[in-house]
Amino acid sequence: MNDGLRGYEWLPKTQYSGKGLVNYSGKNFRSFYRMEYFNERVQRYDSVVRENYNPSTQTSNPTATDAEFTSQRIFNHFNITGKFLQAITYDISASYQQQKRDVEQYNFRINTREKFDVDSQEYESRKGIYSRGTFNDFFQSEKVGLQLGYELSNIKGYSSPLAGTFSGNSIDRRLEAYDAFATAEIELGQRFSFRPGTRAMFSSQFKTQMAHSLSAKYAFDNGYQLRAVLGTSPRNPNFDELFTYFVDVNHDVRGNTNLSPERGISSFLHLKKNFFPEDMSWRLSSKISAWYLNVDDRIELTIVNPSPLAFQYNNIDVYRNWGASFTNKLVHGNLQFDLGLSFSGESKVLNSEESFNDDYLYALQVSSNIGYQIPKINTMVSFFFKYNGPEYQFILDTNQDDPSFIRSKRDGYGWMDGSIRKTFMDNKLHLTLGARNLLDITRINTSTVSSGGVHSSPNNGLLLGYGRSFFVKLLYNLNI
Amino acid sequence: MKNYVLYVLSLAFLLMGTSCSDDDGGGNTPQEFVVAFQNPSLSFDTVDTEKEVNLVFSTTAPEDGSVTITYTTENAVYDTDFTTEPAGISGELTINFTGGSTGTSFTFNKLQDAIEGIAKSVSFTISAVSVADATIQGNTQLAVSFTETAAPSGTTSPEVGGPNQDNQVYVDLSSLTETTAIRDSWDLAFYSGDAFRVKINGSIFMAVAALESTDIDAVTPADVETLQPQVAVGTFDAANMAYVDDVTGNLEGTAIAAISETDADNPVYLVNLGFEVGTEDPEAGAVAVSGDPRGWKKIRILRDGDDYVLQYADLDATEHEEVTISKTSGYHFTFFSFDTEETVDVQPAADRWDISFTVFTNEIEGFGSYGYSDFITTNVLSGATAYWVETSSTAYADFTLANVDEGLFQNDQRGIGSNWRNGGGPGTLPSLKDDVFFVLKDTDGNVYKIRFTALTNESGVRGYPAFEFALL
Secondary structure, three states: OOOOOOOOOOOOOEEEEEEEEEEEEOOOEEEEEEEEEEEEEEEEEEOEEEEOOOOOEEOOOOEEEEEEEEEEEEEEEEEEEEEEOOOOOEEEEEEEEEEEEEEEEEEEEEOOOOEEEEEEEEEEEEEEEEEEEEEEEOOOOOOEEEEEEEEEEEEEEEEHHOOOOOOOEEEEEEEEEEEEEEEEEEEEEOOOOEEEEEEEEEEOOOOOOOEEEEEEEEEEEOOOOEEEEEEEEEEEEHHHHHHHHOOOOOOOEOOOOOOOOOEEEEEEEEEEEEEEEOOOOEEEEEEEEEEEEEEEEEEEEEEHHHHHHHEEEEEEEEEEEEEEEEEEEEEOOOEEEEEEEEEEEEEEEEOOOOOOOOOOOOEEEEEEEEEEEEEEEEEEEEEEEEEEOOOOEEEEEOOOOOEEEEEEEOOOEEEEEEEEEEEEEOOEEEEEEEEEEOOOOOOEEEEEEEOOOOOOOOOOOOEEEOOOOEEEEEEEEEOO | OOOOOOEEEEEEEEEOOOOOOOOOOOOOOOOEEEEOOOOOEEOOOOOOOOOOOOEEEEEOOOOOOOEEEEEEEOOEEEEOOEEEEEEEEEEEEEEEEEEOOEEEEEEEEEEEOOOOOOOOOEEEEEEEEEOOOOOEOOOOEEEEEOOOOOOOEEEEOOOOOOHHEEEEEEOOOOEEEEEEEEEHHOOOOEEOOOOOEEEHHHOOOOOOEEEOOHHHOOHHHHHHHOOOOHOOOOOOOHHHHOOOOOOOOOHHOOOOOOOOOOOOHHEEEEOOOEEEEEOOOOOOOHHHOEEOOOOOEEEEEEEEOOOEEEEEEEOOOOOEEEEOOOOOOOOOEEEEEOOOOOOEEEOOOOOOOOEEEEEEEEEEEOOOEEEEEEEEEHHHHHOEEEEEEEEEOOOOEEEEEOOOOOHHHOOOOOOOEEEOOEOOOOOOOOOOOEEEEEEEEEOOEEEEEEEEEEEEEEOOOOOOOEEEEEEE
């Protein structure tokens, strides 16, 4: 009866999405309105079947406990940009987003295909408004620029007790955040410019915080450009980090209301140059970046349970990250090639550990993208390849008397997608044939690195994908 | 000035996975309506005069109807030796049921006992069911014996009480009888045999620790403050096994030492009274066995001839109560409750039960005591022991007396224990283990095979076990 065949490891789902965009331009201003709609149904058929064998009548009446999740998301975005008082340019966006997930739980008599004990309810929902505005060009000067801006969000969230262990209560919360910021740009001569900035952050949840930044840019004779950025960045935990309760069968991601704001200092150094021959037959853009970040009380999604995988946002005492990246983009005729290398090391100190090991853990990422346009047949062929080197993460080890975080390694893996896109009818109709996950990645080994001889337990690894998949996409642009 | 409006509409439909609309293959298999006797046999001892005969359906009755049962007799005459309700007329009786019900019943009245040495019985057979397309299969016959005989087979659903698992249920297979006791209706069990031993109620996670003192009135809350956090079940400390009774059921291993004739050798014990039976309604498939903590007591137990003397008091009391508790002949224990401050009835007579469904304080080796729901103990004090068989070695149906391996019966009340279900974990609820069955030697030396058929009810709510058994 329980042959392991009922139920899916990767749940079947049906998704529908639609998008709409309206543009309007007038004198001195442009605006657009964008709407997105998304609908998803996920069915969970339990792999455990209760046979309900009745020895007296020698009959079975197998039942299972199933559930169906229905999610809907509506996103409205309105943007207006323009000029007023002949000089000042503005760029204002406002959006309203609504998402809701309902659940229908039921028991199912398999023989008679009959649902019973049906219980439908709102599982969770979020509604929020968000707005951001910037105002530029206060001075009629080429040398000095000033930008003023604001950013505000007001998000209301609801989570039913079903979505988690709230001791039987639903969670209904509102989080408001209001930021005001100002940035100036000052040019000293042709080659050198710098840009100081400051931001004040007000929130319904935390005390007011300030952030400051300073960046400087220098242009060399031979086309090289060097840029340095230094900033302090306190960051309040956002709604997700505080109140997220995204728990269904595929996911277990939880917010943490005990989070405190992050305090960080960051520094970046960028060097870039564009190379091209005189006839402009090809162009190569290269950029080298190096950075160092230091964050106190950094918020991070940590694995609190490896299988089934469960995440929770936590303040990690100290977080340091340094790294370097090298990115290149080559365009030659109809060929486009991107290659990026990134190497970073991070060091974390965990709140909860009595003794910790704050060695840097290094990770390597390589990503490349190659695309070729065949003009005669209006066809674009492209491949994407990415390699993620081994990564390390912290796992909450509950097999000990005092649960504690231990380090775990996730093996490296490559990921490749490919597609062919052909356009018809003056670019109005696009047909794309593609394949995702060509290397057929499903599970990635994770292992506990025994630091100091703690236990290491075999597990099935992390489920990353459901295997190779193919898709067909048809897109038609309607000009009215 | 140029105004233009551009609409871009795109619609993408994406169907992912190889999802079909359901996951159970095949078509609609209508559930057939089967009527059967719950058990194929029924026997009377000299005390019983009437018993209910249950008929069960494979599914809820689709409509009002009736079952026709015929009977034949052996040395028994209707109206002289027995009657039924509804009444039988010329070898036949009709029992009605209503649509939506899951079973029906009739009453069998025994009027005269059998004469020693002469078999006396009535045999019932289901002959017809009024519902169209109904099937008669399974236990189509019932043999009623006027003398006590071990049931050759049967099925039962002990009333554990749902997800709070309110009851301890004692089951006697041979007579198919059940006795229930509310889990927190008792605290201490005083052994009625030769030894002077006292057990605690592990079904509500009680724990006890011996103190230095022998003066119960002198013990203060401050004396035990540091000890209290350790004297509990489930502290994940291997050393806490000292505070609970031996999990195998061996009386030598009670947490309270043997009661000595010498009063000075009997110390005061700190008693953690465990938890009340839970009242919360947990998510389907989970249990809520523990309610509010029941608090603490201090006790001291002495002997007075063949009796026990129990001294008890609240931790902060400077005086104590004292009660004399006598052994109960024919029973394993005399049970005492601090709530009623009286002895209470819990178990049936010593050899009148084979297995007990109970919440249980078990041990996880290396981590100490740990509370188990859905646990089953055997009456090891009367010699009832069990072991488990995997269906991969022998199927339940094929298992006969020849397959019984005497060497596997262990002197441990946990022979069935929690082995009949899969343990849960994060994200998975416990479920019935359908690839094992058990061999049980009962208190009379009969050997049964037992197979569990349910851990939950049809809706997946825990605390509704069911099993079938057959005499080998």
